[in-house]
Amino acid sequence: MTVMIIGANGQLGQDLMSVFDDEAVGLTHDDLDVRDAVSVIAAMQAYRPDWVINTAAVHNVEECERNSALAYAVNASGACNVARAANEIGAGVAYISTDYVFGGAVRSRRNPFREDATTHPLNMYGVTKRAGERMIMTSSNRHLIVRTAGLFGLATSRKGWTFPELMVTKARSGEQLRVVNDQVLSPTNTADLARTIRDLIQNEVTGLVHVTNEGECSWYEFACEALKIAGVRATIEPVQTEYARDRARRPSYSALDSLTLGNNEVDRLRHWGEALEQYLREKDLVFHVGGTARKAVPR
Ligand SMILES: NC(=O)c1ccc[n+]([C@@H]2O[C@H](COP(=O)([O-])OP(=O)(O)OC[C@H]3O[C@@H](n4cnc5c(N)ncnc54)[C@H](OP(=O)(O)O)[C@@H]3O)[C@@H](O)[C@H]2O)c1
Incomplete structure (x- = not known):
């Protein structure tokens, strides 16, 4: 099987390249721009993959608000270019979407969204990703x-850091941390996600699937857990979303759950705390204090 990975040097793309190993053909943004339909078709015809995994996205939430035309061109029409071209050569296409397609309907919601839940994005990132899905x-x-949601992993995107790494690094340098405590999500390790995507493709699962590490937390709880595991003492203050004064609205609750994984005999992912510790x-x-690691959050 040949699997084309678009966005191959991105955060998730690098882990996908590892799990598919010699089955993978990786294309970076320099190799291919998904907005260019002609180049996308040419790439499909040149490599003739069995599956294409499209990780390319504009996912900086603030950038999507400022430049919604670019966000739509990559996240929606660009994704459509990839899907059409893959379809033309008979390849399957996998598109990586987001928990940010949810969050707008019921502000007090506290039960995870399954695949059959109605979408209701609050910001341009979510709007353009939902358009891409459709x-x-x-x-x-x-x-x-x-x-999926809240990605962290050993490979990083162009920005060069992950949220837990940033928290630990800032805390070590003595910086006082303020982190939002009113946005709840299911953080996800990219290596776990990449392995599950491989299992889904190998099992020929199609349709819509939620893939996150088990459990949920606020960004504040995520940061606290990272500091606890890392053994860093720091002052960390929970703040409300308004404090950040962002332009984009963000879901107060967007944890995901999956019915599809179990129904297709694909293992659910481990708890996010365990993935974070590793x-x-x-x-x-x-x-390391006396060689003893601190425990992750209780399940
Ligand atoms: N990060 C998260 O927390 C998160 C959460 C939920 C869902 N997702 C989704 O997961 C996917 C992967 O995210 P990630 O964190 O791995 O992102 P990432 O590290 O930014 O990787 C995305 C890759 O796509 C490339 N790219 C951007 N625009 C492109 C274009 N027009 N044509 C071709 N390639 C282009 C980027 O290249 P350049 O950097 O060189 O432009 C980058 O290598 C995305 O679809 C995202 O929406 C991410």
Whole structure:
């Protein structure tokens, strides 16, 4: 099987390249711009993959508000270019979507969104990703849409850091941290996500699937747990979303759950706390006290 990975040097793209190993053909943004339909078709015809995984996105939430035309061109029409071209050569297409397609309907919601939940994005990022999902459903006969959230992993995107790494680094340098405590999500490790995407593709699962690590937390709880595991003492203050004064609105609750994984005999992912602990150790961000690691959050 040949699997084309678009966005191959991105955060998730690098882990996908590892799990698919010699089956993978990786294309970076320099190799291919998904907005250019002609180049996308040419790439499909040149490599003739069995599956294409499209990780390309504009996902900086504030940037999407400022430049919604660019966000739409990449997240929606660009994704449609990929789906159509893949369909033309008979390849399956996987599109990576987001928990930010949710959050707008019921502000007091506290039960995780499953695949059959009604979407209601609050910001341009969510709007353009939902548009991408819909275009893929109508452009490809063999599609897999994977919604995920709060990615962290050893490989980083162009920005060069992950949220837990940033928290630990800032705390170590003595910076006082303020982190929002009224946005709840399911943080997800990219290596776990990449392995699950591989399992889904190998099992020929199609349709819509939510893939996140188990459990949920606020960004504040996520940061506190990272500091606890890393063994860093720091002052960390929970703040409300308004404090950040962002332009984009963000979901107060967007944790995901999956019915589809179990129904297709694909394992659910481990708890986010366990994945975070392994990540911080591998990243060498855990401060060893007498060789004893601190425990992750209780399940
Ligand atoms: N990060 C998260 O927390 C998160 C949460 C939920 C869902 N997701 C989704 O997961 C996917 C992967 O996210 P990630 O964190 O791995 O992102 P990432 O590290 O930014 O990787 C995205 C890759 O796409 C490339 N790209 C951007 N515009 C492109 C274009 N027009 N044509 C071709 N390639 C382009 C980027 O290249 P350049 O950097 O060189 O432009 C980058 O290599 C995205 O679809 C995102 O919407 C992410």
